[in-house]
Structure formats: C-alpha cells, structure tokens
Amino acid sequence: xxxxxxxxxSKELVDLKINPPVGxxxxxxxxxxxxKLTLDGVDGTLYAGERFTLEFRFSPNYPMExxxxxxTGNIPIHPHIYSNGHICLNVLYNxxxxxxxxxxVCLSIQSMLSSCTCKEPPPDNNHYVKTAKASPKQTxxxxxxxxx
Amino acid sequence: xxxxxxxxxxxxxxxxxxxxxxxxxxxxxxxxxxxxxxxxVYYTNRAxxxxxxxxxxxxxSDCKTAISIDANSVKGHYMLGQALTExxxxxxxxxxxxxxxxxxIKDKVTFSGEIIQALLSAKKRKWxxxxxxxRKNESEFLKYIKGLINTEREKQLQKVNQSKNSFGSTxxxxxxxHSTEIxxxxxxxxxxxxxxxxxxxxxxxxSEENRGPKEVPDYFLDKISFNIMYDPVITxxxxxxxxxxxxxxxxxxxxxxxxSRLECREADLYPNLALKEAIEDYLxxxxxxxxx
Numbered sequence: 001x002x003x004x005x006x007x008x009x010s011k012e013l014v015d016l017k018i019n020p021p022v023g024x025x026x027x028x029x030x031x032x033x034x035x036k037l038t039l040d041g042v043d044g045t046l047y048a049g050e051r052f053t054l055e056f057r058f059s060p061n062y063p064m065e066x067x068x069x070x071x072t073g074n075i076p077i078h079p080h081i082y083s084n085g086h087i088c089l090n091v092l093y094n095x096x097x098x099x100x101x102x103x104x105v106c107l108s109i110q111s112m113l114s115s116c117t118c119k120e121p122p123p124d125n126n127h128y129v130k131t132a133k134a135s136p137k138q139t140x141x142x143x144x145x146x147x148x
Numbered sequence: 149x150x151x152x153x154x155x156x157x158x159x160x161x162x163x164x165x166x167x168x169x170x171x172x173x174x175x176x177x178x179x180x181x182x183x184x185x186x187x188x189v190y191y192t193n194r195a196x197x198x199x200x201x202x203x204x205x206x207x208x209s210d211c212k213t214a215i216s217i218d219a220n221s222v223k224g225h226y227m228l229g230q231a232l233t234e235x236x237x238x239x240x241x242x243x244x245x246x247x248x249x250x251x252x253i254k255d256k257v258t259f260s261g262e263i264i265q266a267l268l269s270a271k272k273r274k275w276x277x278x279x280x281x282x283r284k285n286e287s288e289f290l291k292y293i294k295g296l297i298n299t300e301r302e303k304q305l306q307k308v309n310q311s312k313n314s315f316g317s318t319x320x321x322x323x324x325x326h327s328t329e330i331x332x333x334x335x336x337x338x339x340x341x342x343x344x345x346x347x348x349x350x351x352x353x354x355s356e357e358n359r360g361p362k363e364v365p366d367y368f369l370d371k372i373s374f375n376i377m378y379d380p381v382i383t384x385x386x387x388x389x390x391x392x393x394x395x396x397x398x399x400x401x402x403x404x405x406x407x408s409r410l411e412c413r414e415a416d417l418y419p420n421l422a423l424k425e426a427i428e429d430y431l432x433x434x435x436x437x438x439x440x
Contacts, residue, residue, distance in 0.1 A: 003261075003262065003265055004261055004373050004393070007373070007374075007375065008373055008374050008375075011374045012374070061400070063372060064396055064397060064400040064401060065400070096401065097397075097401070097404075097406040097407070097409065098371075098372040098393070098397050098401065098406050099371045099372060099406040099407050
C-alpha cells in the first residue's frame with residue numbers, strides 16, 4: 001500500500017503547486033508524513049485578512065484512512081474549531097472517503113470558515129481542550145450542527 | 149520426515165528473510181527444496197530473495213519451476229514478470245504480469261495493486277526502449293536529409309560560381325560590376341536552403357514533442373490512486389474506479405461508492421470495458437503515461 005500512498009501524495013503536491021486554489025498555499029512538504037499549508041480568510045467574510053496554518057499528518061494507509069488535520073499557531077475562532085486546533089468536520093472522521101484530497105479538505109475548511117456568521121468558540125471548548133487526546137481522530141465526534 | 153525437515157528449513161529461511169539476510173535465507177530455502185522439491189512456496193520464497201539480491205536469472209528459473217508445479221502461482225507469475233522486465237523481455241513480462249493480476253483478482257490476493265504497478269512500469273519501460281530506438285533512427289534520418297539539402301545547396305552555389313568564373317575570364321573588367329549581383333544570388337540560395345533546414349528540423353522536433361509527456365486526461369485516472377486505470381470497474385452510480393483500490397476501500401472504509409456515497413458492494417461492479425479499450429489505445433500512442 002505504501003507505493004500507492006507516496007505516489008498519490010506526490011501527485012497531490014504537484015497539483016497544489018502548479019494549480020493552487022485561491023487563498024491556499026503549501027508551505028512545508030518535505031516528507032510524506034506531514035505537510036503545512038496556509039489558509040487565507042476569504043474577502044467579504046468574518047476572516048478576511050487573516051491567515052491560518054493547517055497541518056496535515058498522513059499515515060501510510062492514506063487515502064484509505066483520513067489524514068489528521070489540525071490548525072497550528074493562530075487558531076481561528078469558530079464554533080467548530082477548538083482552541084487546541086482540532087476541527088469538528090465530518091469528512092475528516094467518519095465521513096472520510098478516499099476520493100477526498102488535501103485540496104478538497106482545505107476547500108471544505110475554507111468554506112466552513114466563510115459561512116460562519118458569528119465568531120465564537122465551541123460551547124464546550126474548555127472541557128474539550130482539557131480532555132482531548134493529542135490526535136483529533138481519537139475524539140468521538142458528534143456532528144449535529146450543519147448550519148454554521 | 150524429509151517433508152518436516154524441509155518445513156523447518158523454510159521457517160529458518162523466513163526468519164533470515166525478515167532480517168534482510170537474503171543470502172542465508174536463500175541457503176535455507178535451497179535446503180528445503182533439496183528435501184522436498186515439489187513445494188511451490190520454497191521456490192517462490194527463494195525467488196523473492198533472488199529478486200532482492202537482483203539475481204534475475206535465478207528468479208526466472210525458480211519462478212518457472214514454481215509455475216511448472218502450480219500454473220496458478222500468483223507469486224510465480226508476478227516475480228517472473230518483474231525479473232523479465234529487468235532483463236528487458238517486456239512482452240513476456242507483461243503477459244506474465246497480466247496472468248498474475250487475473251489470478252490475484254480471482255484468488256482475492258492482497259497485493260493486486262502492486263502487480264498493477266509492476267505491469268504499468270513494464271509497459272512504460274517497453275515504451276522507453278522503443279522510444280530510444282525511434283529517436284536514434286529519427287536523428288539519423290534527420291542527419292541524412294540535412295545532408296541531402298546541403299549537397300543540393302552546394303550544387304546550386306557552384307553553378308553560380310561557375311557562371312561567375314566563366315564570365316570573369318571572358319570579360320574580366322566587368323567582374324566588379326557583376327559581383328554584387330552574383331553575391332545577391334548566392335545569398336538568396338543560402339537563405340532558401342537555410343529555411344528548408346529549419347523547416348525540416350521543426351517537423352522532426354514536432355514529432356518528438358507529440359510523443360512526449362503531456363497531461364493525462366482526468367477521465368483515464370482512478371479517483372482513489374490518481375493513477376491511470378488498468379482494470380476500471382463501474383459502480384451503480386455510474387462512477388468508474390480501479391478495481392483493486394475500490395475493493396481496498398470496501399474493506400477498510402465501507403461498502404459505499406466513495407464519490408456518491410451510495411451503498412455499493414463488490415458484486416455490484418461491472419468492468420468498464422469501453423474505458424479499458426480507450427486507455428489501452430491511449431497508452432499505445434502515449435507509452436510514457438503508463439507509469440504516470
């Protein structure tokens with residue numbers, strides 16, 4: 001499986017570099033273990049002018065297993081993003097599919113930010129951050145709110 | 149008795165193999181073969197050691213023995229194909245790898261994805277070799293044509309020069325008057341042949357460019373691996389995937405179409421034969437894309 005894994009990631013990287021989506025840029029991709037990308041808040045949204053960093057960590061089973069995706073550094077304030085960088089987004093966990101990619105995940109997160117109407121942390125932020133494991137993939141997520 | 153002793157040598161061989169001590173592993177498998185020459189596994193295990201040691205002739209001979217004992221040995225065909233690829237016997241390699249893939253799908257072997265990789269890389273290397281030969285032929289042909297053009301040019305230039313000389317010898321005083329006219333004529337000849345040369349070079353460069361790497365159309369690429377498909381299958385949602393990767397998805401993630409997310413099982417899949425033909429045709433014309 002590992003041949004599939006590196007080959008696919010190389011292709012994703014080339015595609016992201018040659019044909020980058022608006023407001024998304026690969027800043028670190030020295031290994032196939034972890035990449036960093038910057039995500040710019042879209043103009044006309046609550047996050048306009050802000051720049052965030054996403055970290056993707058891949059297992060050798062990728063894309064048969066979702067990547068671990070977290071914000072690092074400056075964490076956006078958003079009802080689905082915890083202050084430790086964990087993101088509550090179903091496609092990263094139980095709704096993952098191998099046709100999804102780094103590009104499509106970034107676009108989902110960008111659109112999640114863009115559709116936000118009120119900058120506030122998740123209601124259970126303090127409790128979650130205290131109890132969460134290092135990897136968000138170990139969290140039992142419940143996805144109840146699709147409106148934000 | 150000897151069967152049991154053979155087995156114990158195999159176990160030792162496997163231990164050496166897992167420590168990457170391929171020479172010692174080879175020795176143990178050879179002992180096993182001496183004691184029980186009818187067990188396919190001993191040959192395919194030893195062949196894998198030889199493959200790691202890059203002793204391709206030995207791989208070929210062990211795999212052939214394995215296949216003669218069990219014609220359906222997936223590993224036998226798979227490694228034979230890999231070794232033949234290394235020996236540049238591409239057609240034979242491709243045929244064994246195809247057999248290996250078909251058997252692997254029937255037997256639900258886990259490494260069918262790797263077999264496809266080996267198959268595509270054999271196809272690409274075959275194309276590279278042909279391409280190299282073609283390029284050499286073409287560059288020789290180009291040299292020959294350029295030679296012809298230059299000979300023709302020399303002839304034309306000589307004609308003008310001869311007329312100048314005969315002219316000059318008869319009425320030597322007027323030579324200066326005509327020399328610019330003659331120079332113009334020579335320049336014109338040179339210009340016209342230079343153009344011919346550059347045109348012919350362009351034609352050849354174009355032909356080379358047409359054969360070289362371009363972007364592979366998305367509809368030939370598997371949506372899971374992003375590779376060009378070898379055994380495309382279509383789901384009830386009408387979406388096409390590479391069979392081995394879709395099966396892996398069913399096993400590891402779930403029984404749904406990765407794109408439409410509608411329920412889908414292996415029994416629901418049909419081969420997409422038209423697309424397979426289109427890809428084969430495309431690869432015949434764009435061999436570089438095989439291992440894209």
